Amino acid sequence: MPLLQSLYALYRWFFPDPTPAAxxxxxxxxxxxxxxCITGHLAAHDQFLLTQTCRTMRRLVSRxxxxxxxxxxxxxxxxFLIAVAYGSPYHWACETCGRLHTIDPDDLPSVSRSPTCVQPIEYGARIWARYYLEHHHIQLALKLYGRGVNTNYLEGLLTTHHYTTISSDLTISYTARPRIAEGHFLLRERIIVGNGNNRATYSNMQHSWMTICPHMAMVDSPWDYRGMVAWLHQTAELYQAVTxxxxxxxxxxHRHCRWCPTDYSAFYHQRHGQLVFSAWHDFGAYGSVSNPYWSSQARRQTGRGHQxxxxxxxxxxxxxxxxxxxxLWRL
Structure with missing residues (x-):
């Protein structure tokens, strides 16, 4: 169904019988x-929404x-689609197919689900430790928080996520705490590596794929020289922080990533043999996947590329x- 037919169908559901204004x-x-003259100063999406209020406005502003x-x-x-979606508390704008999708109350970052539409890699999620943060989760959380509606689903989007994995070599505990401040979606992650029996070391951490952001991860170096140069640039600072x-x-x-809005810290408990990492991410305000706050953290940029x-x-x-x-947030 074309985009405009979908939009009209949505608003006909909200306004089944538009009547002339009083x-x-x-x-x-x-x-x-x-x-x-007045409506000519409105953005296109505002003009579209205005045409849905009454027949008179539809006649005057329609195009x-x-x-x-x-x-x-x-x-x-x-x-345009994202701006129109902001007016609907039970839909979100999909930039993959160019349509509005209905909210699925079970679609949460803490639950692994197949995507509604097959997404290009640059639209990809921030995924680690079974926390699947997609762009539409951020889009919905910011919209619902700003409008004060559908609070039950909003609470699910902002719920703290815990995950622990235990192996013969290493124990990793992960916690994600999302929140909204100043119109931005923020995320704090806490990663505890090792315990009294399995102490954190360079060798076992390299095989854990412990990830701070797409650019800061404990991964093995690539074999080719060009990939090695990029990998060294992106991971050297993390290794220095650990050291x-x-x-x-x-x-x-305390350190920060130079390629995305992520701050992080490393803390070593010598008695328990634990490395504790904290990371603070800013995914930006309500908007498109092209928003650099999102795109810089969503793309798979882990240093295995050549640039x-x-x-x-x-x-x-x-x-x-x-x-x-x-x-400092206001600076």
Whole structure:
């Protein structure tokens, strides 16, 4: 079904019988030319929503929306769809198929599910330790939080996730705590590697694929030289943080990723042989998958490629400050 047919069907469900506005509606008491002058300053998605309020507004503001969308770029069409979806508390905008999907109450980051539509890799999720954070989870959480609706599903999206894996070599405990602050979706992760019986070491951590962000991960180096150069650039700082933490047990070593809005720290408990990592992610505000706050963390950029990703312009410590509501967030 074409995009506009889907949108019209959705709004007909919300407004099954649009009627003319009441005669005492102040704006409709103005001359048509003046109303058009006012509505001409509205964004296209606001004009579309305005046409759904009453027949008079539909007559005044209506245009060939199918032709309008055909003449727009893909990013403009996606932004239009996302803006329209903001008005519907039970739907989300899918940029893969260009349609609105109904919310599935069982679709949560803590539950592994097949995607509604097959997504390109750049739309991919932030996945680790059975926490499957997709872009539409962020889109929905920010919308529902901002509108104060569908709170039961919102609580599920913001629920703390725990996962522990135990093997003969290593024990890893993972906790994810999402929250919303200043209109941004934030995530704090805590990763505890090792215990009294299986102490954290470089060798067993390298096989764990312990991940801070797409650019900071405990993985083996690639064999080819060009891949090795990118890998060294992206992982050297993480290894340095681990080294500093082990050399200074009990001291929290703070670092940040230069390629995405992620701050992290490493802390070594010498008595228990545990390395404790904390990571603070900022996934940005409500919007498209092209938002660099999301795209820089969603793409698989773990250093096995031959090129370094672009630098992310962000003050070190800003993501951590945003999560903890410190003043640095406003700088």
């Amino acid at each position: 005669p005492n509606c102040p704006i409709l008491g103005l001359p048509d030319e003046l109303v058009l 060939d929306w199918n032709e309008y969308l055909r003449s727009r770029s893909l990013s403009e069409r996606n932004n 500093q933490a082990i050399l200074h047990p009990g001291q929290e070593i 370094l990703p672009p630098r992310f312009s962000r003050m070190p410590g800003a993501s951590r400050a945003a999560y903890t509501n410190r003043r």
